[in-house]
Every structure is written in structure tokens, then in C-alpha cells.
Amino acid sequence: xxxxxxxxxxxxxxxxxxxxxxxxxxxxxxxxxxxxxxxxxxxxxxxxxxxxxxxxxxxxxxxxxxxxxxxxxxxxx
Numbered sequence: 001x002x003x004x005x006x007x008x009x010x011x012x013x014x015x016x017x018x019x020x021x022x023x024x025x026x027x028x029x030x031x032x033x034x035x036x037x038x039x040x041x042x043x044x045x046x047x048x049x050x051x052x053x054x055x056x057x058x059x060x061x062x063x064x065x066x067x068x069x070x071x072x073x074x075x076x077x
Contacts (some may be wrong), residue, residue, distance in 0.1 A: 033073070034068070034071055035073060038064065038068040041064055042061060042064055043056065043063065045060045045061055046061075
């Protein structure tokens with residue numbers, strides 16, 4: 001009986017791992033794309049804004065950070 005329970009637990013662990021692996025890979029890909037887009041947008045703001053007068057740069061980067069955080073926490077699990 002103990003061997004049967006142990007086999008059931010091991011089989012269940014493998015099935016769970018197989019089912020979750022696809023979801024985790026998809027989530028990692030979405031997160032990677034989101035970070036890459038954020039970095040590109042941040043770099044574009046830095047290139048096109050006069051950073052000596054930092055108020056416009058700070059406003060725009062703060063807006064980007066808030067949008068990034070909202071998108072990062074919004075995608076489905």
C-alpha cells in the first residue's frame with residue numbers, strides 16, 4: 001500500500017511539472033518581452049529629451065515606470 005501511495009505521489013509530481021512547465025515558459029516569455037519593450041522606450045526617452053533640464057525627463061520616465069509596473073502585474077497567471 002505504501003509503495004502504491006509513493007508511486008502515485010511521484011507520478012502526480014511529474015504530471016504537475018509537465019502541465020506547469022508550458023505556463024511558466026509562456027509567462028517568462030511575456031515578461032522578457034515586456035522588459036525589453038520598457039528598456040527600449042526608456043532609452044528613446046533618454047535620447048529625445050534634454051537631460052540637463054531633467055523635469056520633462058523625470059515626468060516621462062515616471063510615466064513609463066508606472067505603465068511598466070501596471071502591465072507587469074496585470075497579465076494573467
